[in-house]
Amino acid sequence: MSSSTNDVNVSYLDYKGKHSGLLGWILSVDHKRIGILYLISMMVFFTVGVTFGFLMRLELIAPGRTIVDPQTYNSFFTLHGIIMIFLFIIPGLPAVFGNFFLPIMIGAADVAFPRLNLLSWWLFIIGGLLAIISVFLPGGAPDTGWTFYIPYSVRTTTNVIPALIAAFILGFSSILTGLNFVVTVHRLRAPGMTFFKMPLFIWSLYSTAWIQVLATPIIGITLLLVVAERTLSVGIFDPALGGDPVLFQHLFWIYSHPAVYIMILPAMGVVSEIIPVFSQRTIFGYKFIAFSSLAIAFLGSLVWAHHMFTAGMSGVAMIVFSVLTFLVSIPSAIKVFNWVSTLYKGSILTDPPLLFALGFIFLFSIGGFTGLIQGALSVNLHIHDTSFIVAHFHYVMFGGTGFGIFAAMHYWWPKMFGRMYNKVVAKTGFWVLFVGFNLLYFPMFVMGWLGMPRRYYDYLPEFQIYHMLSTVGSWILITGLLIMFINLFNALKNGKKVTEENIWNGETLEWSTPTPPFLFNFKEAPTVESGPYEYKRNEVSETEVKEEKV
Amino acid sequence: MSEHNTNDHKNHDHGYGHYILIWFALLILTGLTVAVAGIDFGNLTIITALAIASLKSFLVLKVFMHLEVEKRVFTVFVYTSLFFLTVSLILLFSDYSFLQG
Numbered sequence: 001m002s003s004s005t006n007d008v009n010v011s012y013l014d015y016k017g018k019h020s021g022l023l024g025w026i027l028s029v030d031h032k033r034i035g036i037l038y039l040i041s042m043m044v045f046f047t048v049g050v051t052f053g054f055l056m057r058l059e060l061i062a063p064g065r066t067i068v069d070p071q072t073y074n075s076f077f078t079l080h081g082i083i084m085i086f087l088f089i090i091p092g093l094p095a096v097f098g099n100f101f102l103p104i105m106i107g108a109a110d111v112a113f114p115r116l117n118l119l120s121w122w123l124f125i126i127g128g129l130l131a132i133i134s135v136f137l138p139g140g141a142p143d144t145g146w147t148f149y150i151p152y153s154v155r156t157t158t159n160v161i162p163a164l165i166a167a168f169i170l171g172f173s174s175i176l177t178g179l180n181f182v183v184t185v186h187r188l189r190a191p192g193m194t195f196f197k198m199p200l201f202i203w204s205l206y207s208t209a210w211i212q213v214l215a216t217p218i219i220g221i222t223l224l225l226v227v228a229e230r231t232l233s234v235g236i237f238d239p240a241l242g243g244d245p246v247l248f249q250h251l252f253w254i255y256s257h258p259a260v261y262i263m264i265l266p267a268m269g270v271v272s273e274i275i276p277v278f279s280q281r282t283i284f285g286y287k288f289i290a291f292s293s294l295a296i297a298f299l300g301s302l303v304w305a306h307h308m309f310t311a312g313m314s315g316v317a318m319i320v321f322s323v324l325t326f327l328v329s330i331p332s333a334i335k336v337f338n339w340v341s342t343l344y345k346g347s348i349l350t351d352p353p354l355l356f357a358l359g360f361i362f363l364f365s366i367g368g369f370t371g372l373i374q375g376a377l378s379v380n381l382h383i384h385d386t387s388f389i390v391a392h393f394h395y396v397m398f399g400g401t402g403f404g405i406f407a408a409m410h411y412w413w414p415k416m417f418g419r420m421y422n423k424v425v426a427k428t429g430f431w432v433l434f435v436g437f438n439l440l441y442f443p444m445f446v447m448g449w450l451g452m453p454r455r456y457y458d459y460l461p462e463f464q465i466y467h468m469l470s471t472v473g474s475w476i477l478i479t480g481l482l483i484m485f486i487n488l489f490n491a492l493k494n495g496k497k498v499t500e501e502n503i504w505n506g507e508t509l510e511w512s513t514p515t516p517p518f519l520f521n522f523k524e525a526p527t528v529e530s531g532p533y534e535y536k537r538n539e540v541s542e543t544e545v546k547e548e549k550v
Numbered sequence: 551m552s553e554h555n556t557n558d559h560k561n562h563d564h565g566y567g568h569y570i571l572i573w574f575a576l577l578i579l580t581g582l583t584v585a586v587a588g589i590d591f592g593n594l595t596i597i598t599a600l601a602i603a604s605l606k607s608f609l610v611l612k613v614f615m616h617l618e619v620e621k622r623v624f625t626v627f628v629y630t631s632l633f634f635l636t637v638s639l640i641l642l643f644s645d646y647s648f649l650q651g
Contacts, residue, residue, distance in 0.1 A: 025621070182627075186623065210630075213631075214631055214635075218638075250642050250645070254638055254642070301634060301638070302637060302638075302641060305641070305645065312649075313645050313647030313649070313650045314644075314645050314646075314647075315648070315650040316644065316645075317641070317644060317645035317648060320641070321641075416593050
């Protein structure tokens with residue numbers, strides 16, 4: 001595990017290996033450096049995705065043409081979706097923070113397959129660049145939406161094939177990361193770390209990794225079949241050739257709904273790490289939270305057809321999938337209940353990571369409850385394909401996973417880089433972001449309920465007030481994002497230097513490594529004797545309080 | 551085969567005869583797939599094709615991929631994956647069966 005030689009007992013940021021400079025990073029097999037590579041590339045893609053989203057909202061500020069034509073608008077929402085989903089939210093937590101912290105939190109020196117890990121990043125970059133290149137190739141940017149629904153994705157003359165192949169390659173990157181994580185968790189845990197002594201972030205990554213391994217191949221083969229349909233007219237999905245477009249929707253959502261849980265589960269893991277640390281209490285219901293991750297991964301894989309209630313399914317299947325959709329809310333609710341119970345009577349410190357974690361709980365709860373509304377068959381028919389769905393999705397994915405990623409950034413940034421950001425600015429950024437987020441997405445619930453369809457370029461005048469509010473919200477949200485990111489990146493150069501190992505008084509293993517961590521993470525191989533959230537020494541039981549009063 | 555140690559795979563040399571036997575079995579099953587492809591079993595057509603394919607996969611996994619001599623955890627992983635796939639297929643095809651019915 002830890003090496004006795006001096007050359008590896010230096011920060012991973014300073015380590016000089018076979019290569020130096022840029023090559024020392026892009027050819028590094030160190031899990032921490034690969035995590036940082038993902039962070040940088042993900043931030044670049046996120047900036048592009050936000051830009052498309054901003055332009056889309058600007059176009060919708062008034063009815064009719066505002067800044068772009070309808071075709072360009074279609075490309076905007078397609079690229080916004082593809083980039084945000086495949087290049088930001090899916091890799092966000094597992095690839096960045098999972099890569100960086102999974103081995104450390106289980107007491108390992110690296111992941112099980114370091115070279116495969118680097119290959120995952122290279123595939124991610126190749127897939128990402130191909131998605132971006134598809135915008136500029138002759139034929140025009142893809143305009144199918146991120147769902148590539150048949151028959152339009154077979155008919156359109158835009159660059160759908162490069163986008164499909166990009167998603168296929170990104171899928172491989174995701175599978176390899178998942179495989180690496182499953183094997184790492186099984187094989188490389190430190191002595192004494194049983195499954196029930198693993199931090200809850202690891203449980204969530206483990207559950208996520210299984211979905212990545214099992215569900216991603218289905219989307220891979222489905223996307224290749226669409227390529228085959230476009231190039232060879234084989235007649236699998238295209239109704240004009242005797243194919244079945246609903247089969248495409250089934251196969252697409254068999255992956256893409258579990259993918260939502262690939263996105264949200266690690267964020268739930270982050271919240272499970274932050275809540276006990278900033279309330280200085282043992283997590284309430286550890287096993288329930290751990291098993292609810294597995295339950296979400298399992299049940300979440302069986303609810304895909306609730307995206308298709310209006311697509312022409314059998315009545316029996318609709319009832320089955322509606323029931324399964326209601327069931328998956330139970331483990332999610334268990335988690336929320338346990339987080340709130342952990343906070344109860346805790347010594348709460350409202351530092352930036354906790355604010356973002358609380359933001360997650362609040363926004364995810366709104367997203368979750370509105371998801372239940374859609375799970376009911378009758379209501380679903382009313383709001384299907386309206387902006388209500390867009391609002392729900394963004395509350396879960398951005399309000400949930402996005403805020404989870406931001407929480408992770410504020411929680412682990414000092415450990416990763418040895419620099420502390422300005423906490424006052426971070427809190428300001430949070431509140432601006434929170435207000436902007438709600439102003440941007442809440443009006444979409446209202447106008448969707450009133451009948452505003454999603455993805456429409458133009459709309460009736462009665463919807464303008466909601467669109468106006470939403471667009472103004474996007475400006476506030478972007479201001480919040482700028483405050484947050486400038487603060488974080490400024491800290492890398494000008495932030496207060498952090499050298500102590502445990503700045504948040506955490507109990508998990510990453511807080512017993514040097515700051516920033518050494519190349520092989522630990523000075524000595526750790527041995528685990530207790531659970532990850534043993535805050536009992538800080539808690540005063542009611543009996544003790546009574547005794548003190550007496 | 552019963553002599554195999556399940557905790558390491560030093561002793562999983564079956565000899566060529568065993569592998570050739572499995573190969574013949576796979577060829578026969580492939581022939582069966584082709585033979586039944588022309589017969590209309592109605593709703594059972596897909597189930598028949600998948601059953602033969604599953605049997606072939608089972609033989610490949612068990613023998614050629616050495617699952618029979620690997621640690622138990624690998625078997626659990628593979629069967630978990632197969633369980634997931636089976637449940638997905640059942641849900642998927644139940645929709646189509648009820649549509650046709």
